[in-house]
Amino acid sequence: MPMTQVIFAYKLNSLFFDKFSLLGTGDCMRLVGFSMLLLLGSCFQVHAATGYSREFIQCMNASRGVADQAEKCLKSEQNDHAKLLQQNYKKYLKANPTRTEQIRKEHKIWEVRRDQRCKSSNTGKYAHVQVAECKLAMTIEQSNRYASRSFVPSKR
Numbered sequence: 273m274p275m276t277q278v279i280f281a282y283k284l285n286s287l288f289f290d291k292f293s294l295l296g297t298g299d300c301m302r303l304v305g306f307s308m309l310l311l312l313g314s315c316f317q318v319h320a321a322t323g324y325s326r327e328f329i330q331c332m333n334a335s336r337g338v339a340d341q342a343e344k345c346l347k348s349e350q351n352d353h354a355k356l357l358q359q360n361y362k363k364y365l366k367a368n369p370t371r372t373e374q375i376r377k378e379h380k381i382w383e384v385r386r387d388q389r390c391k392s393s394n395t396g397k398y399a400h401v402q403v404a405e406c407k408l409a410m411t412i413e414q415s416n417r418y419a420s421r422s423f424v425p426s427k428r
Contacts, residue, residue, distance in 0.1 A: 322356065322419075323412060325349060339397045346404035353411045360418035367422040386410045 328349040335341035361379060365372055390406035392399045 322353075322416060325352065339401050342401050343404060346401065346408055350404060350408050350411065353408060353415060357411050357415040357418070360415045360422060363422040364418040382414055386414075 328345055331345035331348070332342060335345055365375055368375060386407060390403050390410065392403050394402070
């Protein structure tokens with residue numbers, strides 16, 4: 273380590289410890305170590321929630337509010353997320369073999385609830401877009417829920 277880095281590290285250390293003089297040297301080091309662990313832990317998340325794809329956002333921006341074009345964008349995104357939902361659902365079932373029947377029942381209830389909540393009594397040209405947006409949002413949410421609950425730690 274070059275001498276300038278050592279001097280800088282020493283000055284930084286002394287600045288830090290002078291600032292927190294109420295804490296002992298060991299306490300400060302534990303605090304710094306714990307902070308580093310938290311930072312590293314946030315960098316290596318096991319599950320990252322998915323949302324709208326970049327292509328979908330671009331497609332919706334390009335549609336400029338035209339209902340037919342927006343519907344095409346939503347249909348394509350819904351198909352992609354429906355596939356992801358099925359994958360995450362299967363992983364969730366596999367991770368919880370003792371609750372398979374209960375999970376299947378809950379999934380059917382969720383499908384009925386999604387269809388009920390996303391029903392529209394409107395008959396305008398944007399009613400289909402509103403229904404598709406609702407179903408897409410609920411599908412993404414459910415898919416993320418399954419993904420977050422299906423983590424199986426590796427066996428060593």
